[in-house]
Amino acid sequence: MAEKEHLSNTKEADVERSTEEIRQDIAKEKENISQTVEQISERIDEKLDWREYVKDSPYWTIGAAAGLGYLASRILIKRTTPMERIMGSIAEEVRGSLGGLHAGAAGPGLIKLTLQVIATKAAASWIKKAILTDVESGGGPRLRTGRGSTLSPKVDTSKNI
Numbered sequence: 001m002a003e004k005e006h007l008s009n010t011k012e013a014d015v016e017r018s019t020e021e022i023r024q025d026i027a028k029e030k031e032n033i034s035q036t037v038e039q040i041s042e043r044i045d046e047k048l049d050w051r052e053y054v055k056d057s058p059y060w061t062i063g064a065a066a067g068l069g070y071l072a073s074r075i076l077i078k079r080t081t082p083m084e085r086i087m088g089s090i091a092e093e094v095r096g097s098l099g100g101l102h103a104g105a106a107g108p109g110l111i112k113l114t115l116q117v118i119a120t121k122a123a124a125s126w127i128k129k130a131i132l133t134d135v136e137s138g139g140g141p142r143l144r145t146g147r148g149s150t151l152s153p154k155v156d157t158s159k160n161i
Helices: 002-016 019-048 050-056 058-076 082-098 108-138
Strands: none
């Protein structure tokens, strides 16, 4: 029974509150909430400020940056394919065999080397074109006989007899 009287007293007290008091309570609560949100925001800013971490423990920061850099380099490194490795070793062999030409390429030797490359490309293109036209025209290379040839022309012996 005492509980019922207590409940009825609180209901009467709530009813007796004026609208002005309710508005003041809401304003106070609003201010309290905004202060709490500001405090939380400041704490988040403090936790996310990397400068504080660097200031507090610079060696750990340097170690973490080095570790992240190493991981990024291992992930983003371009791995050579087998064909690239083969071509690289062939290129090294060609550079090694050219020796003097490559070393003298800084001055007048550069012109000589350039002319040799152009002549080599032209000759290779001419040979390729000649082979392609022979293959297209009649099926392959023809044996040449005559002057300067090691092959002798075929002699038709059936007419002489």
